[in-house]
Amino acid sequence: MREVTLNLTSHQSLTVANDALTSINYMVEGDSNLTIIAPKRTKGSIFLTINGNGNLNLRVSIESDSNWSMLIMNQSDLQLNINESFSLQRYASLQLAIGELSLGTHVKNSVYHLLEEGAVLNVRGASLIQSKLTASYSALHYKGNTSAQIDNYSIVLKGCEYTLDIIGNIHKAAKGAKTHQISRVMNFDEKPKTSVNPKLIIDENDVEASHAASVGQPDLNQVYYLQSRGLSRSESLKLITLGYLLPIIEVIDDENIKERLSLEITKKVSESCLM
């Protein structure tokens, strides 16, 4: 697959090329807008890296009969507010991996619009909270036979804060829609400031909906097991953390992105203080 690399800032709108990997390095400066369009009957991968400080409005449109993988890495170590809107048209499919691994304080509001029949969304988020993250993910099903699976795996380090609102909303006339959520949070603080709020709003019959949420501390039986093989407590916690976050790469098809994401997560976990 050919690769296109773009360095962008301020207000931008772009249409991604078919059968290509589009890497976008985006710098937020003040109020910024970025629109990405994946045209009808296309496929490919998008790797979006976000840096900078301010407010970002991100719009992603996956048009009908398209099949895309996308990785969004938020690398801003500064204050950042992100409003994301994803629109999936008829039989459009999006595999979305989200990495929140930075030192920044972020507020994030993501809305996934499953506009037309057959739209399929699969989101996997990996967050290493090293400051404060307030995030909201909403899957809105407007039509029948749409499907959304949103999985979030998060590690909250000592002294950090995490709020996650996750909503599955099946509208009237969306028969056969499926909306599922899994939210797992591991706290490294004995007095964590973590809040996970799953919500399902169902306004139609003949649908599937579920949510699973868990918040806990590292399993010390696992720590003991790893230590009994010679790993220090710190190494054990890092391995368990990687095991928590790394499965995000399974969402991605592109081997190139997989490798980059895996390296990025490993690097961030190695640099962080888990004790």
Add this chain to the structure above:
Amino acid sequence: MSQLKIENLHVEIEGKEILRGVSLEVNSHEIHAIMGPNGNGKSTLLSAIMGHPKYEITQGTVTFDGEDLLSKGVDERARAGLFLGMQYPQEVSGVTNSDFLKAALNSRRETPIPLFSFIRLMEKAIGELQMKSDMAHRYVNDGFSGGEKKRNEILQMMLLQPKIAMLDEIDSGLDVDALKVVANVVNDMVAKSDVGMMIVSHYERFFHLIIPTHTHILIDGRIVMSSDASLVNRIDTEGYDWIAKETGVNIIKEDTVRPVVGSIGACAANEPRGPKNA
């Protein structure tokens, strides 16, 4: 040559004394069979030596090659050359066997093991244990059958090459063929290295495949009888009641003893290690 020396070891779990003065010496090339009815302290002995935080050592000493073991953390004991093949191996989802084993090997080395050497080492061990070739890429014990978990423990032992290995009911969950494969690997390791072994099992059949040099009977937290492999055969035919009669000890029935240690709890890893009165 290595030596694990246990003297007058007393161990409590949640205030209840389980071991009441165990003394034992294990040297390189020796295979010590620890037998006894369920619930009399066999697994407690091995877990306490490894440093499980739920087990509180109230009295006694354990030295490894002359050095105090009880003041060391679990990982330090492992790096010193101690290994415990667990009865219930922990599942660690998301961590592949190969990443885990590489990290364990590297924890003992100054420089990381070269990737090619690691792969060769792992593939050889997987072959000898007749495990599935995808074992390296699967998450640690996640979704493994009982037998696969036990073989995975032996795989780790083979790669880590301990000086003293403790195996806690490693035979449970293994079918007859798998039992032979594991026994061959253990026998081969004892023959070709300086490892010493402590093996807990209450199934005599395992000790027909791995012939112990020493056999100890642990009842009510004490070693009440020690002999050679012939003791295994007698237990096979006559059970433990005759030992209780001869020695005057009471066999603890499993359902009357302490709560089973299932979870360490959130604060356990910070608990001090070593003898309570030290």
